[in-house]
Amino acid sequence: MDASAARPDMGALLRDATVASVVAALLAFPLLGFQLDASAQGLALNVRLIWVVYAAAAVFAGRLVFSLGGHFLAPRISARFAPRVRAKPAVPGLTRFYIGAGMMALALVLPWLPFSDRNLIDKATLILIYVMLGWGLNIVVGLAGLLDLGYVAFYAVGAYSYALLSSYFGLSFWICLPLAGLFAGAFGVALGFPVLRLRGDYLAIVTLGFGEIVREVLINWGELTGGPNGITGIQRPSFFGLPMVPATPGGGVTFADFFGIPFSPYQRIIFLYYLILILALATNLFTMRIRRLPIGRAWEALREDEIACRSLGLNPTMIKLSAFAIGASFAGFAGSFFATRQGFISPESFTFIESAIILAIVVLGGMGSQIGIVLAALILVGLPEWFRELAEFRMVAFGAAMVLIMVWRPQGLLSHREPTLRLGVPKEGGA
Structure with a gap:
């Protein structure tokens, strides 16, 4: 040369x-x-x-x-x-298994580690909320291929559903949790009908408008939602009917009294952490299972080629509606947990930037990759929480990270996905 x-x-x-x-x-x-x-x-x-x-x-x-x-x-x-x-793939299946198992083991023992404190548990709880939201949006974007920029609307529906049912009817968290997912899923179907014929950028614009419409309704319907002031005094969850408070007004049995331990505010922090961990793991298990069912394969067929999907006799209308409904339901579950954790919600918690962060987590982690979404949530949500002194540069770093990942690894951090169906290779001499 x-x-x-x-x-x-x-x-x-x-x-x-x-x-x-x-x-x-x-x-x-x-x-x-x-x-x-x-x-x-x-x-x-x-x-x-x-x-x-x-x-x-x-x-x-x-x-x-x-x-x-x-x-x-x-x-x-x-x-x-x-x-x-x-x-061979960049991340073999065995390596991904070890990564996932290590993350799960760390998550299970995190509250009991020597360096664990309330601040760390609070940050881990927040990260798990975004992990659950990322897994829910992954159904719509990663599996079905429908670009949704208004996902935060379903998050808000779940949060306000729980807050209103708890405040006006006195229902407990365990009753409101499935109802919040049901209401959010219904809103997902309501969004799906007007966008059945839209794709790509047009679909993104309509879903973005839907998210802003929901936020404006929450702001202006003050008689029901409290308007910009939001809803306060939201009921906290209980451990199978045992409230985690120092004492109940009627002299009932509390969580500390039932187990014979001194009351500590740290007990509620750990309980909320394990609660969102269970909800996130249930979302992950459901997503992994449904990918192997006919509806999951139909989502992936729709993502690859809608025309070919129609030619195979599949109904794109039902496939899109099911993706929107199921993805929105998980956002509703996460929203109800967010409301009970905060004890206060307002429309300012459900702005467009939340949808952008959730979508960025899915894209950065690799669309369709469950472990990649966890890593992306740690980077996009965990790091800004740890380095709050650099808050004024947060959006600059956020934009730079997205540009770099799109230039160097546009498929995401962990983009490899196991096929949902493997075709058997016939043996030599076989029929």
Whole structure:
């Protein structure tokens, strides 16, 4: 190989890095270049050009390193590992099994680890909520191939269903939980009928509008939903009728009295953690099982080719409605748990950014990959909760992560999916 061909054109690389840094500076100037400071005289607008310089320098260095690395390393890596990647999947089934088993074991013993505290359990509970939502949306997007940008609407329906039934009728969490899933599933069917003929971008726009309609109804129907003020004093769940409180007004038996242990607020935190863990594992088990049933195979057939699906005698109308209904039901279950955990809900908890985060978890983890969704939830939800001091850069890091994953691994972190049906290979000499 010619030596001159192996040397990179440094002038072109420097010009490319310079252009990238200038563009980054222009974009960073309105985002990072200004800061509002409060003082005795009021608010003062200060210019922070040094942050713009830092951003431009980081982009310049990163672009230059990326270009040089691609020039020198990409051909060697491709030549070294391309045959091996083609020969077997990136994550073998046994490895995925070990990853899943390890995650489940850690989740089961997490509250009892020496370094575990209330803050850690609260963050783990929040992550499990998004894992459950991601698994529910994975039915609609990953299996059926229907792009849904209004998934948070079903989440809100489940939360408000439980809050209203509990507040007005005094029903317990265990009675309201299936009802919340039923109401959310009914809303999923109601959304499915108008979008039966839509695909792709048009479907995404309609579902986005549906999510905003639900939020506006919650805001303006103040007599029922409390409007922007939301609903407070939502009933907490009990352990088979045993409330987790210091004492009941009527002198009934509490959770601590029944088991003969001192009361601690930490008991309710652990109970809620295991409750959402059970709900999430039930969602995962149901999804894995239904993929192997005829309805699950019909979802995947619809995702691959709707015309071919029709030619096989399948009914796309019922397939789409079933996907919307079942996916929405899991969002309703998660919403009811969110309401009982918070004790307060308002429309501000169900904005479009929630739908975007849930969809990003599904896409980042790999559509159809159950373990990938867990990893994506840890990254997109867990990391921002741990590094709250960098909250002002959260959306910047969020966007950068999505861009990088789409450039380097568009199929997701763990995109490999086991086939739902394997065709047997006939033996030699057989019929």
